[in-house]
Amino acid sequence: MATDAAHQVSDQPVNLDLTASHQSENDSISTVSSVESEKAAYEFLAQTPIKSTDKHLVEFSEAMRTVAKALRQVAEGKAAAQAEAAEWKRKYELETAQKQQTRIKDCGTCTDDNLGKMASQLSLEAPASDQTGCCGNHGICSHEVLQDEVPGPNPRPSLSMVGRKASFRLSWGCNGNKNGQHKHDFVSFEKGDITTAERSSKQILLKWESRPQTVLFITKPNSNSVRVLCAEMVRWLKEHKNINVFVEPWVSKELLTDDSNHTVQTWDNDDDKKMLHKKVDLIVTLGGDGTVLWAASLFKGPVPPVVAFAMGSLGFMTPFPSEQYRGCLDNVLKGPFSITLRNRLQCHVIRDAAKDEIVTEEPILVLNEVTIDRGISSYLTYLECYCDSSFVTCVQGDGLIISTTSGSTAYSLAAGGSMVHPQVPGILFTPICPHSLSFRPLILPEYVTLRIQVPYNSRGHAWASFDGKDRKQLAPGDALICSISPWPVPTACLVDSTTDFLRSIHEGLHWNLRKTQTLDGPRD
Ligand SMILES: NC(=O)c1ccc[n+]([C@@H]2O[C@H](COP(=O)([O-])OP(=O)(O)OC[C@H]3O[C@@H](n4cnc5c(N)ncnc54)[C@H](O)[C@@H]3O)[C@@H](O)[C@H]2O)c1
Ligand SMILES: Nc1ncnc2c1ncn2[C@@H]1O[C@H](COP(=O)(O)OP(=O)(O)OP(=O)(O)O)[C@@H](O)[C@H]1O
Incomplete structure (x- = not known):
């Protein structure tokens, strides 16, 4: 019907x-x-x-x-x-190729010589003369020469005849600049086959070439146990190791007044503070992760190695047990010891009003993350995000976290981002309460530059905070530019980077803690 x-x-x-x-x-x-x-x-x-x-x-x-x-x-x-x-x-093409191979095999008149000639005709010639070994005159690491196998006593003519691999060139440079510095050991070009077998990103070791002489102490405020231990450690370092000690100005006033036998050095202006990295061999922190963040924030450029003693509640970046400080400091002062190179993000706030001015606000370096959120505004945050020159997405929700891999276990984790080993080169892009079902967190390569723009048609202002501090208001038209800073924070490992990282997520977060199933019960 x-x-x-x-x-x-x-x-x-x-x-x-x-x-x-x-x-x-x-x-x-x-x-x-x-x-x-x-x-x-x-x-x-x-x-x-x-x-x-x-x-x-x-x-x-x-x-x-x-x-x-x-x-x-x-x-x-x-x-x-x-x-x-x-x-x-x-199937037809495969059969045709097979027939062609059989014909070559059956060719009784072909001598090794002829095959050699045929093979050499198929070989790619040496590259242009501007190439000097592995690196050309342009400073680009490349491999252009690709020779087909030269027939030996048991030639394999079919391989030479059926086809040859196309030659190619891989090149890379600093920040997209092809003529920039390059690494030889990252990709090997042996016979045109790309391999990362010789990749060199193994555990980094720090070995002193001369004796470390100056240690900077950074301590958590308002803690009696920290105050007591700090005084004890300073005395030990001075008496037994002949080490000069620097402390923050407030510490020199409050912490060590009762211990006048042990003079410590400090700084009294910003210019002196800026030169600290030239005087200090080692930083010792006594506190939790917040104290490591504070120590890092004092250095706008190079950072001396940090030995972080755990005197907080969690301690993802504080692997050293404070009760064993003598043994730990002995090992570190002697060296060599493993370090984790923790990348920092360099953040610039670009004001819409100051767009044409050359001088903008000072860049801020963060070890964990920069967060752009709605602050006290009750409206959705509306942010346009760009990665280099590509549009990424519009964030509509409570905000966005741009995190380092070290920060991946902090706020980003709470917002649903993945935990990432601190030595993985990447930037995490984690939304906070996005009002969308499909907004999953991203991890971008370390070499990109991110631009987070508050569009002109945004209903409210956004707020940026840096490692959970220094809130800055972003008005419509303002932008935040983030990229990896050339100045990482080298933190000393108790064992090595990976062991310390795994220990921190096991002990700090009880990651995947579950009672083991017993043997009794149903089986296959
Ligand atoms: N919802 C959240 O989880 C949330 C909210 C705000 C800030 N934070 C984090 O707090 C950090 C500031 O730390 P603070 O100590 O100055 O403030 P805080 O004293 O408020 O401590 C925040 C907590 O975050 C932990 N933490 C800090 N850095 C960490 C890291 N890299 N890995 C794992 N845990 C980490 C600290 O151990 C502490 O327990 C910010 O950078 C941010 O990552 C988290
Ligand atoms: N030298 C310092 N001067 C000023 N503030 C500091 C200093 N050291 C740490 N802080 C701040 O004190 C706060 C608490 O420090 P920290 O995180 O080290 O201790 P905690 O909160 O007891 O430990 P945890 O973070 O493991 O819970 C942080 O916000 C940090 O920025």
């Missing part, structure tokens, strides 16, 4: 399109035309005034469904036929 109704009401246009779909020999058009004819059928239905009862309408819609199903089957049949044709073509 349904088919009858279809014939009665819409025979003509539907049949026309069906014919068009069958007749089409063009691969790409066929599926489109069947979809189009289905669409045309529905359009026809929408345009044609039907003066009939509800019953007729029901019958007609059933008929249309049948027609649509038929059209879909036609399209599917065509696709299957195309796949089959492609398979036959592939």
Whole structure:
């Protein structure tokens, strides 16, 4: 009955399109035309005034469904036929190649000499003379020479005859500058096969070439246990190791007043503080992760190695047990010891009002993350995000966290970001409560520059905070630019980078802690 109704009401246009779909020999058009004819059928239905009862309408819609199903089957049949044709073509080409190889094998008159000549004709010639060994005159590491195998006592002529690998060049430089510095040991170009077998990113070791003499102490405020231990450590370092000690100005006033026997040095202006990295061999922190963040924030450029003693609650970046400080400091002062090079993000706030000025606000370096959120505003944060020159996405939600891999276990983790080993070169892009079902966190390569823009049509202001501190308001038109800083924070490891990282997520977060299933019970 349904088919009858279809014939009665819409025979003509539907049949026309069906014919068009069958007749089409063009691969790409066929599926489109069947979809189009289905669409045309529905359009026809929408345009044609039907003066009939509800019953007729029901019958007609059933008929249309049948027609649509038929059209879909036609399209599917065509696709299957195309796949089959492609398979036959592939088989034919394979067979032709095999026949050609057999002909070469059967060629009784061919001598090793002739094969050698044929092989050398197929070989790629040496590259242009501007190449000097591995690196060309342009300072780009490349491998262009690709020789086919020279036939030896057991030549394999078929390999030389069937085809040859195309030559290629891989090159890279600093920050996209092709003429920049390059690493030899990252990709090897042996015979044109790309391999990272010689990759050198192994555990980094720090070995002193002369005796360390000056230690800077950074201590958590308002803690009696820290105050007591700091005084004890300073005394020990001075008496037993002959070490000069620097402390923050407030520490020199408050912490060590009762211990006048042990003079410590400090600084009293910003210029002296800026030169600290030239005087200090080692930084010792007594506190939690916040104290490590504080220590890092004092250095806008190079940072001396940090030995972080755990005197907080969690301690992802504080692997050293404070009660064993003598042994730990002995080992570190002697060296060599493993370090984790923790990348920092360099953040610039660009004000819309100051767009044309050369001087903008001072860059801020963060060890964990920069967060752009809605602050006290009750509106959704609206942020446009760009990665180099590519548009990434618009954030509509509570905000966005741009985190280092060290910060991946902090706020970013709480917002659903992945935990990343601190030595992995990347930048985490983690939304905070996005009002979208499909906004998953991203990890971008370390060499990109991110731009987070508050658009002019944003309903409110956004707020940027740096390692959980220094809130800055971002007005519509303002932007935040972030990239990896050239000045990482080298933190001393208790064991090595990986062991310390795994220990911190096991002990700090009880990562994947579950009681082991017992042996009794059902089995395979
Ligand atoms: N919802 C959250 O989880 C949340 C909210 C705000 C800030 N934070 C984090 O707090 C950091 C500031 O730390 P603070 O000590 O000055 O403030 P805080 O005293 O408020 O401590 C925050 C907590 O974060 C932990 N933490 C800090 N850095 C960490 C890291 N790299 N890995 C794992 N845990 C880490 C600290 O151990 C501490 O327990 C910010 O950089 C941010 O990452 C987290
Ligand atoms: N020398 C310092 N001067 C000023 N503030 C500091 C100093 N050291 C740490 N802080 C701040 O004190 C706060 C608490 O420090 P920290 O995180 O080290 O201790 P905690 O909170 O007891 O430990 P945890 O973070 O493991 O829970 C942080 O916000 C940090 O920025």
